[in-house]
Amino acid sequence: MLPSLEARLACRNGMASTTAGVANGFVQGNLAILPEKLAAAFHRFCQLNPKPCPIIGMSDVGDPRIPTLGEDLDIRTDLPRYRIWRDGEVIDEPTDIKKYWRDDLVAFVLGCSFSFEEALLAEGLPIKHIQRQVRVPMYRTNIACGSAGPFAGPMVVSMRPFKPADAIRAVQITTRFPAVHGAPVHLGHPHLIGIKDIAKPDYGDPVPVEDDEIPVFWACGVTPQAVIAAAKLPFAMTHAPGLMLVTDLQNKQLAVL
CATH class of the missing domain: 3.40.1640.10 (PSTPO5379-like)
Structure with missing residues (x-):
């Protein structure tokens, strides 16, 4: 099986628990x-x-x-x-x-x-929410989605903190996976995309961003939930x-x- x-x-x-790290290798x-x-x-x-x-x-x-x-x-x-x-x-x-x-x-x-996380882990990049066995932190942003019919609203992003050199590598790796969000949409400075407090995600669980790390943000498939609410x-x-x-x-x- x-x-x-x-x-x-x-x-x-x-x-009824998070599926991060479950069935590795599968989308x-x-x-x-x-x-x-x-x-x-x-x-x-x-x-x-x-x-x-x-x-x-x-x-x-x-x-x-x-x-x-x-x-x-x-x-x-x-x-x-x-x-x-x-x-x-x-x-x-x-x-x-x-x-x-x-x-x-x-x-x-x-x-x-979660699909590109396998590739990140294979390159030795640490993913904190998997290490801590919690859900990835996700945030509503001020990045507007293109609208269609009743569907309009803000993009939701997921966040993973990396040291700068690892962040560069993460961009390179995830660019290869456009079917699962592809490259990040933003790096660093959460306030520039409307995130007031990175310690308080709108969805998921918080993970710390250390002084030698930067937050890296990817477009997230929870976006439809923000749009459904709007x-x-x-x-x-x-x-x-x-x-x-x-x-x-x-x-x-x-x-x-």
């Missing part, structure tokens, strides 16, 4: 589930914002399976935790969404930075930040040489 399928089955059986994905009437506009939003919202898979209308992403994959049960949104507010964070599933829903899976959509479902879908795609398949 593939480690990716084992991870999905663990989620199906109640695992993980962010999730956004929307009614069919909004799917075309969201697809356009992703096309306009490929850095935070790179689509790696979509379901057919009403179908919880996405065969291109994995065998025996059920989008309703195979993530550790979900978020249910009504009118832009989170009303529930269940470990499966069977009771919320409808025949008019379309699931979008977006590339996740648009006050009547109904949507997403993953809980940091608790992703593990697919059967391999990270090395996404590298651009």
